[in-house]
Amino acid sequence: LQPLKIEMSAFTVKVLKLIKSIPRGKVATYGQIAALAGKPHGARGVGWILNSCTKSHRLPWQRVINSKGKISFPRRTEEFREQKKLLLKEKVKVSDDGSITLAVYRWRKTVRKPRTAKNTPQMFR
DNA sequence: CGCGTGACTCAGG
DNA sequence: TCCTGAGCCACGC
Numbered sequence: 567l568q569p570l571k572i573e574m575s576a577f578t579v580k581v582l583k584l585i586k587s588i589p590r591g592k593v594a595t596y597g598q599i600a601a602l603a604g605k606p607h608g609a610r611g612v613g614w615i616l617n618s619c620t621k622s623h624r625l626p627w628q629r630v631i632n633s634k635g636k637i638s639f640p641r642r643t644e645e646f647r648e649q650k651k652l653l654l655k656e657k658v659k660v661s662d663d664g665s666i667t668l669a670v671y672r673w674r675k676t677v678r679k680p681r682t683a684k685n686t687p688q689m690f691r
Numbered sequence: 692c693g694c695g696t697g698a699c700t701c702a703g704g
Numbered sequence: 705t706c707c708t709g710a711g712c713c714a715c716g717c
Contacts, residue, residue: 576712596699600713609699611713630698638698641717645698646693700717 577603583617584675585629590656592673593666595633602675613638628652629673638662 580603588594612630620627628649633637639646641664645683650660658671 578714591696598698605713607712608714609712610697611699611715613698614714615698620698627698632698633700649698694717696715697713701709701711703708704706 577605577608577611578615580604581612582619582623582683583627585616585625585630586623587625587675588626589671590626591658591671593629593631593653593658593668593671594673595631595635595668597633598672599630609633624683631666635666635668637666639664 581599584594584599584602591620596609596612597606599612601604601632603612605611616625616630637646640648644681646664651666653660653666658659658666661664
């Protein structure tokens with residue numbers, strides 16, 4: 567991970583890492599990424615970071631969409647077409663207006679909860 | 692340190 | 705459903 571600038575906030579580092587960890591064929595929302603990075607209201611920050619870091623960090627930027635489940639770029643823009651194309655290429659269904667079914671394609675980050683006596687399966691005890 | 696600018700989000704109307 | 709306003713966050717000046 568090559569930093570664009572010498573200083574990058576902890577939030578930015580986390581956001582970039584999270585975006586890179588979204589698997590092919592899945593999408594996440596700006597707000598979701600922000601929350602996972604520790605700022606439940608930092609969605610705008612995520613958008614800003616994407617806009618400024620995509621070129622230098624080779625991010626799977628196409629996998630980040632808005633909370634309405636749509637591509638955030640206006641329909642006629644080159645960005646919209648590119649994002650849609652990239653998503654279709656990885657088998658994410660995108661309607662003409664840029665809508666994606668979050669219930670189907672949303673990335674659910676798997677968190678490894680610390681094991682306690684209660685939730686430890688018998689075979690691991 | 693304040694201000695303006697975004698690939699944002701939510702609640703109202 | 706489609707606007708608006710307000711709130712929110714990062715960052716460059």
